[in-house]
Amino acid sequence: MLTTCVMLKLVLLALSVACLRPSYADQPNLPGSYACSSATADTSNTSAFKTNLNSLMSLLEEQGPRNNGFYKAEVGKRPDKLYGVVQCRGDVSAQDCAACIRDIRQNLTYCRNSKDVARWFTWCFLRYSPQKFFGQWEGVTVGMQYENATADKPAVISKGMNLMSQVTFEAPNQPFMFKTGSAGVGHNETRYGLAQCNRDLSKSSCGKCLTSIAEIHNGWIGNRSSYTTASYGCLMSYNRYKFYFNYSLPANGAAPTSASHAGLQISLVAATMVFLLLLIPRSLL
Helix, strand or coil, X not given: CCCHHHHHHHHHHHHHHHHHCCCHHHCCCCEEEEEECCCCHHHHCCXXXXXXXXXXXXHHHHXXXXXXXXXXXXXXXXXXXXXXXXXXXXXXXXXXXXXXXXXXXXXXXXXXXXXXXXXXXXXXXXXXXXXXXXCCCCCCXXXXXXXXXXXXXXXXXXXXXXXXXXXXXXXXXXXXXXXXXXXXXXXXXXXXXEEEECXXXXXXXXXXXXXXXXXXXXXHHCCECCEEEEECCEEEEEECCCCCCCCCCCCCXXXXXXCCHHHHHHHHHHHHHHHHHHCCCHHHC
């Protein structure tokens, strides 16, 4: 029979192991690409524009997480009317989605005198413009990122391309136009992929957007083991480690069932403690 001392040591060991498990903090929300129109200080600094922009940002920050990570809105009257959209990655919880949008709001200094702005972070994308762009695929690729990329062998590259072709093909038909996947590439190694389109696009436009990015991948990525490419309408990511969170998307397209990643971590620790404490004989408590 285990003594109370031994049991407490096991509890502490379980806590230390649980704390070493990957959490949302291990996959931080980092700033990515941005795109700004030419600075127009004479117009973008008008009080009407500032008022509309603040209202739009507040609306996107409030409603985006409440609407499964996607929301579009229009605010004000011409010539200062603004159209905006926000979209969080399909595996990100509402809590982390809200945090990402706040991060973007605080990191628009590069574009403070622009009226047409797009900003990408790891977990989300936000855009606003005086032109109504909803539902349009503009065929523009904005930026690429390579995160600690290493050189892959030809056989690994081939399997990785097949994986990305698969998620690209399947994403447009998913409830959130979001798809992840993985593939073994030999020597106990795995590659992970993700494809997502803005949800105001049609399935056809989503497919065209992802296909255009896939072509860029095939032509420019070379033998890199990780990359992310984003455009106004879609994004694609590939890596040698699992960079996306666990999630569950119902077939009817309802909100993801994953809890906030920080909350999930705490729940795992608490459950471990309860389970182990139940093993302690009552006479020893």
